[in-house]
Amino acid sequence: MHTWVWILLPLAAPAPADVVEIGRETWERPWMPDLRQPGRQIPIPEGRRIDVAILGDGYLAGERARFEQDVKAWYDRFLQYTPWSRLRGAFRVRGLWTPSAGRATPEKRSHYGIPATPADVGEVDGAATRAAVFASLERLGVNPARQGRDLTRAAVVLLVLDERGRNPSGKCRTLASPDERTRVRAAFAAYTHHEFGHAYGGLRDEYILKAGSRAARRPPDRLSIATVSNIAYTTERRLLPWAHLAPGSPLNPDPASVIGVCWLGGVEEEGAWHSEGRCLMNGRHENWDLGRTRRGENLRDNDRFCFWCEEILVARTFAKAGLLGEGEDGEALWKRWEELRPSYQKAFDVAERIRAQNATDAKARLGEARIYVRPAEP
């Protein structure tokens, strides 16, 4: 005779009707991958979980199903990127349904009042927009963790429907609450995963924004988790933050590789460099084509972050999860990351993936491009 024992688990409260939940089973008990024991997870406290609040502007009252689809599509896409696929347990992604009286246009009849035109999402930090965004964050109850005025474990993705019912060209901004006491990073409109790379990850654009512009920055003396950048302001190998990815390194022994060399541009054209020919953080604007004969080349890879962007995102997420130790000293946190780096490279199969990418790059003949230089040896 069998005895059935029913164990009653406390059920989580259902989400309020205006909250669109997605992937709850992934983030309900938040976790991070254990880099030292691949395949295992490390539980992290809820206070370390990162909230992604997906808000919708210009969705009409009858368009809730469309909003829910868009939230789901955002999350499905999120899970297709490395590193997000592997870090997914640390991200609570939720949408908030707020119907609008009209599309997002300069007449500002939409819920968040974003003055979008078909050309551009427009000025996204108006007083009404800021008030509505912070009301929504309160409604969702996002993680209140902060450093100074900045929320450190919450980011906003704002989907915008312009008069055509489409997402206009996007941007990333820091929004201040109406009382100016709290700030949150927000990704707006189209290319939300590129904009999310800015908003959450603090990554910079890898394209040339203005032809002939020159960077005034210098490479930092010491790296910090707060400021480490996907753009380098040197070509000297010993100063390159991604020297461990450069050709001839143990991780990337192929001398013909164009991963970890110095590709031209990073917002500015001169004196600013990024680490791979294509990346989700690249784009079009004033980019040269590979042969350096004409401008306007789209060098965005919609399907992947370059290896250096990926590592920055992983390091920042480990710091936010509290797995690099306590404290907010950015340089100390980066030192701890460098100790963990070999485990990350192993757990994330970085060497194998670099080999595969080298083969892809060789097929595309990226080595013949005239918009990169090899790191300068001392």
Ligand SMILES: [Zn+2]
């Ligand atoms: Zn990149």
